[in-house]
Amino acid sequence: xxxxxxxxxxxxxxxxxxxxxxxxxxxxxxxxxxxxxxxxxxxxxxxxxxxxxxxxxxxxxxxxxxxxxxxxxxxxxxxxxxxxxxxxxxxxxxxxxxxxxxxxxxxxxxxxxxxxxxxxxxxxxxxxxxxxxxxxxxxxxxxxxxxxxxxxxxxxxxxxxxxxxxxxxxxxxxxxxxxxxxxxxxxxxxxxxxxxxxxxxxxxxxxxxxxxxxxx
Numbered sequence: 001x002x003x004x005x006x007x008x009x010x011x012x013x014x015x016x017x018x019x020x021x022x023x024x025x026x027x028x029x030x031x032x033x034x035x036x037x038x039x040x041x042x043x044x045x046x047x048x049x050x051x052x053x054x055x056x057x058x059x060x061x062x063x064x065x066x067x068x069x070x071x072x073x074x075x076x077x078x079x080x081x082x083x084x085x086x087x088x089x090x091x092x093x094x095x096x097x098x099x100x101x102x103x104x105x106x107x108x109x110x111x112x113x114x115x116x117x118x119x120x121x122x123x124x125x126x127x128x129x130x131x132x133x134x135x136x137x138x139x140x141x142x143x144x145x146x147x148x149x150x151x152x153x154x155x156x157x158x159x160x161x162x163x164x165x166x167x168x169x170x171x172x173x174x175x176x177x178x179x180x181x182x183x184x185x186x187x188x189x190x191x192x193x194x195x196x197x198x199x200x201x202x203x204x205x206x207x208x209x210x211x212x213x214x215x216x
Contacts (some may be wrong), residue, residue, distance in 0.1 A: 008033065008094040010101055017122055017129050018190060020183050022163065025088040028080060033090065041182035042165035042174055044130070046157060049149040050173035051208070058139050059146065059205045065110040066147045066203035068196075072099040075106040075118040079132035087132065095131070098122060105196055107148040109140050116140040119148055126192035127159040128152050145172060150208045155198040159189040 008023065016022060021037045051059070073096055080087035098104035103124070109117035117140020119133035133141040152160060162169050165176040177185075 008090060010094065010098055010103070013094060013098060013122070014103060014124060017124055017127075018186075020179070020186055022129065022131075023091060024086040025091060026086070028085050028088050030088060031090065033088070036163070037179070038164065039179050040165070040176045041179060042162035042169060042176055043182070043185070044145070044149060044160040044162050044169065044172065044174045046149065046153045046160060048173045048175075049146065050171065051146055052171070055139060055142055055146065056209060059143065059209055062205065063111065064116060064143065066143070067108045067110065068151065068201040068203075069099070069105055070108050071115070072096065072104065072106040072120060074115060075108060075120045075134075076132075078115060078118065078136070079120065079134045082134075095120070095122075107144050107151075109137075109143045109147075111137055117142075117144045119144045121161075123157075123194075123196050125190040126157045126194040127161060127186055127189035128157050128196075129161045130163070141168075142172065146208050147203070151199075151201055152196070154202075154207075155196055156192070156194045157189075157196075158192065158194075159185050161186075 016035065021035045023033050024036050025033050076092050076095055080092060095104050104120065104122050106118060106120040108115060116137035117135045119130060121128055121130040133144060135141040149160060162174055165174055
């Protein structure tokens with residue numbers, strides 16, 4: 001293998017996700033990539049996404065637009081545009097390739113024509129592997145996750161993997177499960193022929209708020 005050959009390939013990445021592991025780098029400038037297999041895994045239950053009263057008010061107020069796969073590269077670049085990031089050039093490049101192949105997806109929140117928030121990840125079967133998210137405006141990432149979770153649920157996804165549980169995700173209903181439980185849910189999800197395009201993407205806030213009423 002040539003020294004400058006890429007370390008990652010679409011097939012390697014997809015096989016890793018199907019096995020329950022994912023790649024990271026120590027920093028943007030570190031070319032080394034390592035594989036992560038957490039003992040405890042963060043997930044966002046499809047039927048348990050928590051929309052607080054304040055977030056519900058923000059959704060009702062509107063003043064933002066939502067798109068699916070409108071600017072994948074910009075979402076990845078913005079997620080990496082921070083003082084500490086695990087997204088190096090090779091990781092950014094391979095996820096761009098996965099997007100071109102229809103495996104990686106982004107959801108964007110726009111305000112005044114500018115990206116205000118977003119999230120991206122990989123879809124396999126009925127599993128969505130959330131990779132990273134960002135906020136450029138208040139509640140940007142919360143709005144992105146609210147709309148994405150609703151769409152994934154409508155399409156028939158059963159597993160939203162957040163990799164780790166953070167305080168921010170916990171406020172949205174995310175929880176932590178064992179590696180064994182995660183792999184059981186992953187196995188079930190991979191057996192289901194689900195597509196992120198199974199239903200047309202609806203950017204309006206009403207379905208998201210209606211689902212909050214149904215699950216509260």
